Amino acid sequence: MATLLKDLPELVENNVISPQTATDIERYYAARVNPQTNIMLTIFGVLGGILAGLGIILIFAHNWDNFSKTIKTGLAVLPLFIAQALAGYSILKNKSSVWKETAATLLFFAVGASISLVAQIYNISGDFPAFLTTWILLCLPLVYLLNSNAAAILLLVFSTWYSAVAGYSLWERPYWYLLFIAALLPFYIGHLKTGKNSNLAVVLNWLMPLSLLIAFGAFLKGADGFVVVMYMAFLCLMYNVGSLPFFANLKKQTGYLAFGELGIIIVLLMVSAQYMWLEITGNMQYGIYAVQSHFIIIWAVLLLISAILMFRYKSATFSSLKWATFLFPVLYFIAMVNVPLATILTNLVILAFGILTIRNGINKLHFRTLNFGILVLAVLTTIRFFDTNISFAIRGSLFLIVGIGFFAANYIVIKKKKEQPDTHTHEN
Amino acid sequence: MKTKYVFIAFAVTALLQAFAPLKMVYDNEMTVSHGTVYKFKTEPIDPSDPFRGKYVSLNFEENILRVKDTVWQSNEQVYALLSINAAGFAKITAITKTRPQTGNDYIVVKTNYYFDGSLHINLPFDRFYMEEGKAQEAEDSYRDYSRQENTKPAYALVAVKEGNVVVTDVIVDGQPIRNYVLRKREE
Numbered sequence: 001m002a003t004l005l006k007d008l009p010e011l012v013e014n015n016v017i018s019p020q021t022a023t024d025i026e027r028y029y030a031a032r033v034n035p036q037t038n039i040m041l042t043i044f045g046v047l048g049g050i051l052a053g054l055g056i057i058l059i060f061a062h063n064w065d066n067f068s069k070t071i072k073t074g075l076a077v078l079p080l081f082i083a084q085a086l087a088g089y090s091i092l093k094n095k096s097s098v099w100k101e102t103a104a105t106l107l108f109f110a111v112g113a114s115i116s117l118v119a120q121i122y123n124i125s126g127d128f129p130a131f132l133t134t135w136i137l138l139c140l141p142l143v144y145l146l147n148s149n150a151a152a153i154l155l156l157v158f159s160t161w162y163s164a165v166a167g168y169s170l171w172e173r174p175y176w177y178l179l180f181i182a183a184l185l186p187f188y189i190g191h192l193k194t195g196k197n198s199n200l201a202v203v204l205n206w207l208m209p210l211s212l213l214i215a216f217g218a219f220l221k222g223a224d225g226f227v228v229v230m231y232m233a234f235l236c237l238m239y240n241v242g243s244l245p246f247f248a249n250l251k252k253q254t255g256y257l258a259f260g261e262l263g264i265i266i267v268l269l270m271v272s273a274q275y276m277w278l279e280i281t282g283n284m285q286y287g288i289y290a291v292q293s294h295f296i297i298i299w300a301v302l303l304l305i306s307a308i309l310m311f312r313y314k315s316a317t318f319s320s321l322k323w324a325t326f327l328f329p330v331l332y333f334i335a336m337v338n339v340p341l342a343t344i345l346t347n348l349v350i351l352a353f354g355i356l357t358i359r360n361g362i363n364k365l366h367f368r369t370l371n372f373g374i375l376v377l378a379v380l381t382t383i384r385f386f387d388t389n390i391s392f393a394i395r396g397s398l399f400l401i402v403g404i405g406f407f408a409a410n411y412i413v414i415k416k417k418k419e420q421p422d423t424h425t426h427e428n
Numbered sequence: 429m430k431t432k433y434v435f436i437a438f439a440v441t442a443l444l445q446a447f448a449p450l451k452m453v454y455d456n457e458m459t460v461s462h463g464t465v466y467k468f469k470t471e472p473i474d475p476s477d478p479f480r481g482k483y484v485s486l487n488f489e490e491n492i493l494r495v496k497d498t499v500w501q502s503n504e505q506v507y508a509l510l511s512i513n514a515a516g517f518a519k520i521t522a523i524t525k526t527r528p529q530t531g532n533d534y535i536v537v538k539t540n541y542y543f544d545g546s547l548h549i550n551l552p553f554d555r556f557y558m559e560e561g562k563a564q565e566a567e568d569s570y571r572d573y574s575r576q577e578n579t580k581p582a583y584a585l586v587a588v589k590e591g592n593v594v595v596t597d598v599i600v601d602g603q604p605i606r607n608y609v610l611r612k613r614e615e
Contacts, residue, residue, distance in 0.1 A: 061481030062560045065606060073453055077446065084442040091435050107445075114449040116479040120557045122456035123483070123595040131479075138448055141441040145434055 038098060039199070045102035046150040053109020060117045069121055076117035083107035087146060097147070104148035108139050108155075129166040132158060133176050140183050149200045152187050153207065155180065160211040167218020174218050181211075197251045205247070206255035209238055213259055225280035226291045226299075228267060229332050233302040235263035236325040240309045243322065264324050268350050269379055273387070274343040277335040303329065320356045324349075350380050358409055365417055367410070374406050456594045463589030464533050465596070466510060466518035470584045472556065472570050472598055472605065482563035483555040484598065484605070486584055491540075493520050493547050500542040507534045508549065510588065517583065523547060533588045553586060553595045562609050569612040570600055 008022045017025075056079050067075070087103040089095070112135045118124075119131070136158055142151045159180035166174035188208060191201050216234050220227045239260025241247065247254045270276055306325045327349055335342035354377040361370025381398045384390060472484035493508075506523050510533045513519040521532075528534045540548040558566060573579060582600045586593055598605040 057479055061477075061479065063481045063557055065559045065562070077449060080446060080449070084445065088435065088438060088442065091431065091438050094431055111445050111448075112479065114445075115452070118449045118452045118456075120480045120483075122452070122460075123553065123556050124452070124456070125553050125555050134448060138441070138445045141437065145438045145441065 038096065041098045042101045042150075045098050046105045049102045049105025049150070050109070053106055053113070057109060057113045057116060060113060060120070063120060072117065072121050076114045076121070079110040080107075080114045083110040087142070091145065100146040101148050101150045104142045104146040104151040105154070107142060108151055111135055111138050129162055129170065129172065129174070129176075132162040132165065136162065136176075136180055140180070143184065143187050152184060152200075153203065156184060156204075156207055156211055159184075160214050163211075163215035163218045167215070167221070171221050173221060174215065177215050177218070181215075192246075196246075201250075202252045205250070205252070206258075209242075209255035209259050213238070213263070220295070222292060223295045224291075225282055226295055228271065228276075228280050229328070230295060230299050230302070232264070232267050232324070232328045233299050233306070235260050235267065236322070236328070237302050237306045237309075239264060240306050240322060240325065243319070244309065244313055261321060264321055265350075265353075265376055268324070268328075268346065268353075269376075269383060271331070272343065272346050272350055272380060272383060274339060277339045277342050277346075280332070281335050281339065319360070320353060347380065347384075350376060354380065358405070362409060362413055362416075365413055365420070367413060370409055370413055374402070374409060377402050377405070455592055459589040459592045459594045460587045460596060463587035463592070463594070466512070466533075466586050466588055467516060467583040467599075468518045468551070468586055469581050470598065471574070472566055472582065472600070477555075481557060482560050483557040484563055484566050486554045486556060486595070486598070488551050488554075488584075490518060490520055491549050491551060493523055493549065494545055495523060495542075495547045496545075500539050500547055502539060502541055504539045506537055506539055506549070507591070508537045509534050517581075518586070520549075523549070527591070534591055535588060535593050536591050553584070553593050556584065556595050556598045556605070558606070562606065565609045565612070566600075566605050569609060570605075573601060 005026065008017075008025060011017045012019050012022050060075065064072075083103065083106040087100075087107050090099040090103050115131065115134060136155055139151065139155060142148055143155060159177055162180075163174040163177040166172045166177075188204050191198065191204065195201055213234075217227065217231065220230060223230060238256050242254050242256030242258075242260050247256055271280065303325065310322055310325065331342050331346055331349070334345065354373045357373030357376065358370055359373075361367070361373055381395075381402050384398065385395055468486075469489045471487040477483065504525075506525055507527055508520045509522045509524065509528060511519050511521045523537075524534075536552055537549045538552070540550050542548070570582060574582075580602055582598065582605075584595050585597045585599065586595050600608045603611075
């Protein structure tokens with residue numbers, strides 16, 4: 001490449017290529033080289049920003065006695081002004097993304113440091129969620145003004161942290177989280193539109209569902225056993241979103257599909273034991289209890305969106321797991337009337353899913369799918385092993401069947417693969 | 429042209445970012461310089477905060493009040509009227525659900541729980557930040573101090589103005605806790 005660029009003037013001189021073509025070639029190489037170095041520089045810039053920012057916060061947290069209140073206050077806002085100057089400069093001069101990402105990261109932590117230190121100077125007691133809310137609100141515009149991926153990721157992580165602190169340890173509904181996510185959504189969607197296989201899109205396709213999954217439970221204070229039913233509806237929605245052609249056809253897998261799939265199976269396995277259905281329906285102590293109406297409305301909305309997605313994109317890559325969307329509510333209603341029947345049906349559903357997945361894996365010669373199906377059956381069998389009301393003979397036979405099935409299924413796939421050597425690309 | 433608008437939006441954001449801590453400084457400085465100072469009896473103990481450093485946690489005695497009204501929800505924001513008792517310490521005289529108009533000093537508190545005629549409240553100030561290292565020493569030396577006989581009670585100096593409060597110092601054995609720790613180091 002270097003020799004080609006060196007030869008360009010000669011080629012133009014001898015009329016082999018036009019001057020326009022020469023500049024085009026130069027530009028092409030310039031554009032091709034830059035992204036690589038830029039990404040590395042950006043990553044270092046952001047890491048440096050995070051380390052420096054955290055360093056500032058930790059140094060201030062030491063809290064020197066020798067400094068007067070005025071000096072402390074000055075020190076509290078100094079990093080803020082420096083970071084703001086950097087950010088302002090990179091906007092005015094339209095500097096590269098390296099500058100903007102670094103400035104955004106530094107400024108993010110400088111804002112946190114300034115509020116923290118003032119709180120320390122005046123012994124302001126911690127309402128930690130309120131502190132995080134102020135911090136996040138003051139930094140949300142940076143995502144758009146500096147077009148900063150680092151700020152978007154930091155804000156997503158801190159928003160999730162806020163929801164968890166408020167929802168799980170203080171039992172307040174973290175309503176601000178909804179605003180934070182709504183504010184970050186245009187940035188996320190914009191990146192999905194312009195570069196759906198870009199690094200940032202891949203990262204956010206995992207962080208976003210993880211954040212939603214954590215925050216969802218933070219809103220469910222007071223839903224008692226119904227929490228499981230609501231989480232199931234949420235997981236099914238997540239799974240169905242991940243199965244949409246847009247997400248399913250990406251080069252890298254998304255968290256929507258992975259968390260959805262794993263979550264649905266885990267919840268199903270949980271409720272394969274009778275006492276879980278007793279807990280969920282309240283049959284254990286109180287008889288069936290009334291679920292607050294707003295939870296039922298949210299639940300219905302989740303199911304409705306799921307259903308719309310499923311029927312609108314029928315031809316997409318939905319697997320048999322999508323039916324959990326409707327099967328689970330049916331099981332729930334049955335459990336209200338007859339818990340033992342619901343428990344038996346739950347076990348049959350898991351069994352059917354395991355077998356269907358194994359069949360799917362054999363048909364597609366796909367080891368991962370095949371062994372996921374076997375794993376589901378193995379876990380189901382193990383859980384049943386601890387249910388004392390099943391006789392040892394039946395339990396033993398179940399294990400034997402799963403064990404033999406594991407060998408047989410893998411053997412069939414290996415044998416089939418040998419017959420069709422060109423199918424190895426399916427493996428992962 | 430576009431850069432100009434982005435920069436203006438950034439300038440507004442930057443002003444807000446600077447305004448937040450400076451407003452906190454202003455409000456609290458006004459309370460410290462113009463507010464009334466109350467002494468709240470307390471026990472200092474030591475934990476830590478990830479962002480703000482080490483502090484002694486203040487465990488106040490004045491957090492229970494006999495009330496006639498029995499309708500109190502947990503975690504409700506209410507107003508506590510302050511006065512000074514015969515020994516010179518702060519005393520909560522009444523709790524109201526609406527913000528007091530004029531006259532009396534008051535603080536904004538959160539209800540904790542109501543039981544058998546007594547309302548337990550959480551005071552809005554329970555931290556006194558100290559230099560790293562001194563916070564633990566402060567707790568240790570206070571524990572030793574409290575075991576001795578005929579000790580003077582420890583208390584926090586709290587400036588109060590229109591509901592806003594700032595803990596300005598914690599006094600152990602008649603002197604600021606910082607000096608108390610230093611004196612103990614020399615002993």
